[in-house]
Amino acid sequence: MAETETKLISFTLNGQKLSVPAGTLVIEAAKQAGIEVPSFCYYPGLALQAACRMCLVEVEKQRKLATACTLVAEDGMVVHADTPAVHKARKDMLEFVLTNHPLDCPVCDKGGECELQDMTFTYGIDHSRFIEEKLHYPEEKWSPIVFYDAPRCILCFRCVRVCDEGMDVKALGVGARGVTSVIIPNESGQLACEECGMCIDICPVGALTSGTYRYQTRPWEMKYFGTACAHCSNGCKTTLSIRNNEILRANNRDHSGINGEFLCAKGRFGYDFTTNAERIRQPLVRKGGTLQPASWEDAIEEIARRLKQAHDTHGAAAMGVIGSNHITNEESYLLNRFARTTLGTNNIDHHRTADYAGLATALGSKAKDSMATMAQIEGASAIVLIANDATQQNPLVAWQIRAAVRHHAAHLYIIHAGPLKLQRQAAQSVDVPAGAEGRAVGWLATGSGDLGGKITGELEKFKEALAKEKDVVILFGANVRGAAVRNLVKFGSGLSGQTRYMSLGDYSNSRGAADMGVFPDRLPGYAPLSDANERGRWGKLWGKEIPPKPGVNARQMMQAALEGKLKALYVVGANPLKTFGVKAPDKIAGLDLLVVQDMFMTETAQRADVILPAASTYEKDGTLTNTAGEIQMVRRAVDAQGPRSDFDLLRILIHQLAQLGLGAAMKHRTPEAVLEEIRQNVRGYDVSIAGLLTGGTEQATSAPAAADGSYDVAADLVFSSQDDLFTSGTLGRYCSKLNSTKESKERPWSSSPTTQSWWSR
Amino acid sequence: MASVVKEFFRTFVILYKGFKVTFITMFKKPTTENYPAEPVHFQARYRGIHVLQRDENGLEKCVACFLCAAACPANCIYIEAAENTADNRISDADRYAKVYNIDYSRCIFCGYCVEACPTDAITHGHGFELAPYDINAMIYRKEKLLEPWPPPKATPRPSTPSPVGATR
Ligand code: SF4
Ligand code: SF4
Ligand code: SF4
Ligand code: SF4
Ligand code: SF4
Ligand code: FES
Numbered sequence: 022m023a024e025t026e027t028k029l030i031s032f033t034l035n036g037q038k039l040s041v042p043a044g045t046l047v048i049e050a051a052k053q054a055g056i057e058v059p060s061f062c063y064y065p066g067l068a069l070q071a072a073c074r075m076c077l078v079e080v081e082k083q084r085k086l087a088t089a090c091t092l093v094a095e096d097g098m099v100v101h102a103d104t105p106a107v108h109k110a111r112k113d114m115l116e117f118v119l120t121n122h123p124l125d126c127p128v129c130d131k132g133g134e135c136e137l138q139d140m141t142f143t144y145g146i147d148h149s150r151f152i153e154e155k156l157h158y159p160e161e162k163w164s165p166i167v168f169y170d171a172p173r174c175i176l177c178f179r180c181v182r183v184c185d186e187g188m189d190v191k192a193l194g195v196g197a198r199g200v201t202s203v204i205i206p207n208e209s210g211q212l213a214c215e216e217c218g219m220c221i222d223i224c225p226v227g228a229l230t231s232g233t234y235r236y237q238t239r240p241w242e243m244k245y246f247g248t249a250c251a252h253c254s255n256g257c258k259t260t261l262s263i264r265n266n267e268i269l270r271a272n273n274r275d276h277s278g279i280n281g282e283f284l285c286a287k288g289r290f291g292y293d294f295t296t297n298a299e300r301i302r303q304p305l306v307r308k309g310g311t312l313q314p315a316s317w318e319d320a321i322e323e324i325a326r327r328l329k330q331a332h333d334t335h336g337a338a339a340m341g342v343i344g345s346n347h348i349t350n351e352e353s354y355l356l357n358r359f360a361r362t363t364l365g366t367n368n369i370d371h372h373r374t375a376d377y378a379g380l381a382t383a384l385g386s387k388a389k390d391s392m393a394t395m396a397q398i399e400g401a402s403a404i405v406l407i408a409n410d411a412t413q414q415n416p417l418v419a420w421q422i423r424a425a426v427r428h429h430a431a432h433l434y435i436i437h438a439g440p441l442k443l444q445r446q447a448a449q450s451v452d453v454p455a456g457a458e459g460r461a462v463g464w465l466a467t468g469s470g471d472l473g474g475k476i477t478g479e480l481e482k483f484k485e486a487l488a489k490e491k492d493v494v495i496l497f498g499a500n501v502r503g504a505a506v507r508n509l510v511k512f513g514s515g516l517s518g519q520t521r522y523m524s525l526g527d528y529s530n531s532r533g534a535a536d537m538g539v540f541p542d543r544l545p546g547y548a549p550l551s552d553a554n555e556r557g558r559w560g561k562l563w564g565k566e567i568p569p570k571p572g573v574n575a576r577q578m579m580q581a582a583l584e585g586k587l588k589a590l591y592v593v594g595a596n597p598l599k600t601f602g603v604k605a606p607d608k609i610a611g612l613d614l615l616v617v618q619d620m621f622m623t624e625t626a627q628r629a630d631v632i633l634p635a636a637s638t639y640e641k642d643g644t645l646t647n648t649a650g651e652i653q654m655v656r657r658a659v660d661a662q663g664p665r666s667d668f669d670l671l672r673i674l675i676h677q678l679a680q681l682g683l684g685a686a687m688k689h690r691t692p693e694a695v696l697e698e699i700r701q702n703v704r705g706y707d708v709s710i711a712g713l714l715t716g717g718t719e720q721a722t723s724a725p726a727a728a729d730g731s732y733d734v735a736a737d738l739v740f741s742s743q744d745d746l747f748t749s750g751t752l753g754r755y756c757s758k759l760n761s762t763k764e765s766k767e768r769p770w771s772s773s774p775t776t777q778s779w780w781s782r
Numbered sequence: 783m784a785s786v787v788k789e790f791f792r793t794f795v796i797l798y799k800g801f802k803v804t805f806i807t808m809f810k811k812p813t814t815e816n817y818p819a820e821p822v823h824f825q826a827r828y829r830g831i832h833v834l835q836r837d838e839n840g841l842e843k844c845v846a847c848f849l850c851a852a853a854c855p856a857n858c859i860y861i862e863a864a865e866n867t868a869d870n871r872i873s874d875a876d877r878y879a880k881v882y883n884i885d886y887s888r889c890i891f892c893g894y895c896v897e898a899c900p901t902d903a904i905t906h907g908h909g910f911e912l913a914p915y916d917i918n919a920m921i922y923r924k925e926k927l928l929e930p931w932p933p934p935k936a937t938p939r940p941s942t943p944s945p946v947g948a949t950r
Contacts, residue, residue, distance in 0.1 A: 127847035127900045128875045160876075236865040236877040239848040 032098040041094055048076055048089040051102060058102050059111060059140055061225050062177040063090035066424070067186055070178050073118070075140070077110040078102045086110055115146045121156045121200060123172045131227030133240040137175060156200065163212040165761040166232040166290055167221060171203045174228035180204060180220035189423055189445060190214045215746055216762050218289040222272050222282060233290050233758045234270040245274060246658035247716045249645050250288040251347070251638035252749045254374070254526040255280070255395070255417035256647025257288050258716070261639060261658040268292045268639060268659055279395040279651060279718055285416035286759060287749055292639065294755040295659065299621055301634040302663030312632065324631050325677040327614045328364070331589040332683060337365035337568065341578040341587045344371035344539035345594030346528035347752070349643025349655065351695040352667040353530070353537035354545060355675070356593055362565040363675050363684030367541050367550060367572030368587070372600045373739045374527035375499050375648065377535035378732070379506035381547045384522070385728030388705065392722050393494045393521035394649050399425045403490035407436045408458035409498030409525045412443055413745040415648070418496060418525065419443060432490065434483060436461050449486060451479045459505035466508035491518035498525050499741040503733040526648045527742050528750060529638060533646035536703065536723045541572030546704035547725045562702060564685025574738055579603045585611025592616065593667055594635060596623040596751045600742070618667055623751050634664035641666035643692045644713065651718035652708060668692055824908045829891045831909035832884055832927055835902060840931045842872050843903035846879040850895035850904055858888035859895060882924035886912050
């Protein structure tokens with residue numbers, strides 16, 4: 022967003038002259054100057070409440086103390102935050118806050134990281150003049166993951182506001198009056214909501230606790246690992262709290278990264294798949310029709326031998342590789358090397374959940390300034406959302422959109438089939454028939470296309486409104502693909518202001534898989550396979566020539582496998598049987614060898630000849646690229662007990678096969694070394710390593726050297742799994758805490774979107 | 783002559799001074815303990831092997847707050863907490879210690895844990911015979927540290943002479 026010129030004013034705080042932009046709150050100015058003004062109810066980004074009165078300060082020429090959290094600094098104002106009157110006020114306020122607060126610290130989950138504890142300690146209130154008995158209420162279980170302990174509540178209303186403003190769910194309210202006030206959930210003692218846990222996270226005390234973490238440990242007993250979420254493509258930064266090699270909690274502890282304090286239900290509670298009892302923990306080899314445990318040596322040896330055999334008897338064209346939307350960039354990169362040089366085939370693909378290749382190809386050299394980041398969503402003056410239910414599929418994107426509308430009065434424009442919760446924020450919304458989103462985009466770009474008079478009329482207005490916007494971010498889902506993406510870019514670049522794009526995919530490294538070239542016809546960085554120079558460059562790097570003939574795509578591979586044209590299929594972290602709806606009762610008929618690297622017995626794994634247990638995102642090092650192209654490091658927070666990372670598995674296999682004469686051996690031993698190779702060679706990935714190492718994000722803007730106007734892609738190759746807030750592809754099935762919520766079972770939005778007050782618009 | 787008398791007198795004073803303590807002590811009750819043949823006598827506040835206390839209903843007093851573990855300079859207390867439920871009530875509060883270990887190969891008997899405990903759950907008993915042949919046996923589990931329940935009759939917890947071998 023263009024920084025608007027703001028006037029500076031100056032005022033005095035504790036005798037210090039401060040110069041701040043007009044409109045700054047005294048509490049914010051104090052924070053910037055390093056002067057502490059305590060607060061409970063004030064929370065940046067939420068409406069002002071002035072409920073706790075902890076922030077009282079003295080203003081010269083005002084008789085009464087003022088709340089710094091609502092006091093706007095004025096020119097010439099003289100404020101004191103360090104006078105006896107202020108100190109007394111703080112003590113007295115704390116005494117009030119503690120009137121009914123129980124002495125629960127030893128058992129309270131918040132103990133050790135509690136704002137009330139800290140304040141009481143800092144401001145030295147060690148006694149109370151109240152002799153009345155404290156009010157007591159029993160603890161309430163609002164949902165399997167949200168618990169409320171009323172006596173601990175200090176009525177700061179942060180939870181109410183974050184649910185209302187931040188989440189736009191409005192599931193919490195205040196009941197009763199005065200000291201007897203309590204927070205009440207929306208459905209007679211129960212919550213019906215998005216179960217994001219934001220209210221738990223934001224609660225300054227231990228009044229709201231999480232069903233997944235409560236009463237297990239204490240904050241100082243855990244180790245903390247900053248990493249990225251394993252679920253959707255938004256790539257929220259999260260901190261995993263670890264004790265005894267077990268993840269006990271996930272929250273973005275330091276509020277850093279692209280998501281600030283935000284995490285959705287999946288990010289916050291969906292980490293327990295790592296310890297799910299169904300996890301495969303040792304290699305399995307099919308012997309006499311059944312999968313039997315085997316040693317690592319035997320399993321790897323078996324795979325290498327049979328791959329070599331299939332390769333020698335049926336040729337490289339009979340080999341296929343299916344990549345993953347979840348594995349790290351380094352692993353996808355290695356998989357690409359494995360397919361193209363070790364197996365010598367271009368039959369490599371993955372489930373494309375968004376047309377990243379289409380966007381990169383349409384943008385070409387413009388990609389560098391035209392790919393939006395998560396932060397730019399909040400900063401934009403207008404946001405266009407096409408063919409995606411961001412609230413469900415891309416929760417962080419939706420959070421950012423709401424923030425843009427709330428804080429910066431940004432305009433939201435929607436083109437979508439059916440009702441969306443985000444329509445509450447929309448300036449204009451065009452309802453098109455399902456599947457017609459691409460045509461609507463075509464109409465915007467070219468003015469032609471049969472959509473019916475009503476829709477074209479609306480699109481006309483849509484276009485007019487957008488023409489006036491200065492800074493537009495266009496977000497689009499999987500239904501805008503191929504030619505439609507090109508049309509979208511054509512339309513976007515015709516707008517008068519700055520236009521940026523973001524293609525919205527499904528999973529944690531959907532974008533990374535695309536950027537790393539897990540395609541039959543694209544090399545890393547979307548370099549076209551048809552380009553002999555590129556082929557030569559990558560072949561040289563990987564120690565063997567890359568065949569020029571493009572491979573077959575994922576659907577064709579599955580078909581070929583059924584027909585017996587494909588003999589060996591290597592699947593990493595994917596479930597193509599389910600994804601592509603392949604019918605294969607007990608075995609994929611034509612295959613000689615099916616190898617699966619995965620965490621669980623998926624439909625595909627059940628039919629495998631060899632299964633190698635793989636480590637999860639939380640159990641390995643590497644990088645992930647979110648849907649906006651923002652790269653983040655993931656760290657091994659817990660040790661996978663049994664499984665090994667896909668990186669190690671591929672590395673070992675490449676080595677084994679090189680010994681048998683397939684492909685070249687690889688010198689890299691660690692993900693870091695491969696990341697270095699990626700940084701040096703993949704277009705758009707030459708990002709700062711320091712930025713990544715310090716827990717930040719760096720945006721990758723991979724795109725082919727030249728835009729290619731002829732790029733198109735079949736509709737059945739780019740499609741979204743339509744995951745919602747409580748599903749996460751195959752992985753989601755194994756998140757038991759997530760699945761224990763009643764919303765995950767009832768899915769109120771899918772059956773009757775308009776009857777749910779908290780959900781519908 | 784005078785010098786002989788003086789010498790004699792001086793010797794007498796020196797001997798008197800030297801043997802005074804000996805003679806006085808000869809008629810006092812001995813301080814040394816005839817351990818292990820006889821029971822050891824403890825000061826009431828002797829810091830021996832810990833005892834995890836119970837309340838008057840037999841519930842464990844420990845609420846698994848981890849404060850003892852945080853206070854412990856030797857880092858030898860290990861706790862795992864769990865939630866009390868209606869049919870499995872172990873302590874009076876919301877949570878209890880599912881696992882509570884003290885590693886006596888590291889404990890320095892400083893008493894900080896006892897001081898830190900908000901519920902007076904952990905106390906020092908008078909047990910001291912810790913030496914085992916296997917160092918692993920020095921990790922005492924909760925079951926070993928807990929006060930027995932129901933309390934065994936007629937064995938008042940000794941602050942006065944305790945029988946040899948008794949750990950509390
Ligand atoms: S949606 Fe539910 S979990 Fe999220 S803030 Fe609102 S009440 Fe809390
Ligand atoms: S539950 Fe927590 S966040 Fe909500 S009002 Fe009470 S103290 Fe504030
Ligand atoms: S929005 Fe996506 S990345 Fe963020 S916490 Fe939720 S699932 Fe994870
Ligand atoms: S006595 Fe001291 S060293 Fe021993 S457990 Fe207690 S705090 Fe730790
Ligand atoms: S013994 Fe006391 S200090 Fe230690 S965990 Fe139990 S209640 Fe807390
Ligand atoms: S922070 Fe100002 S009143 Fe609560």
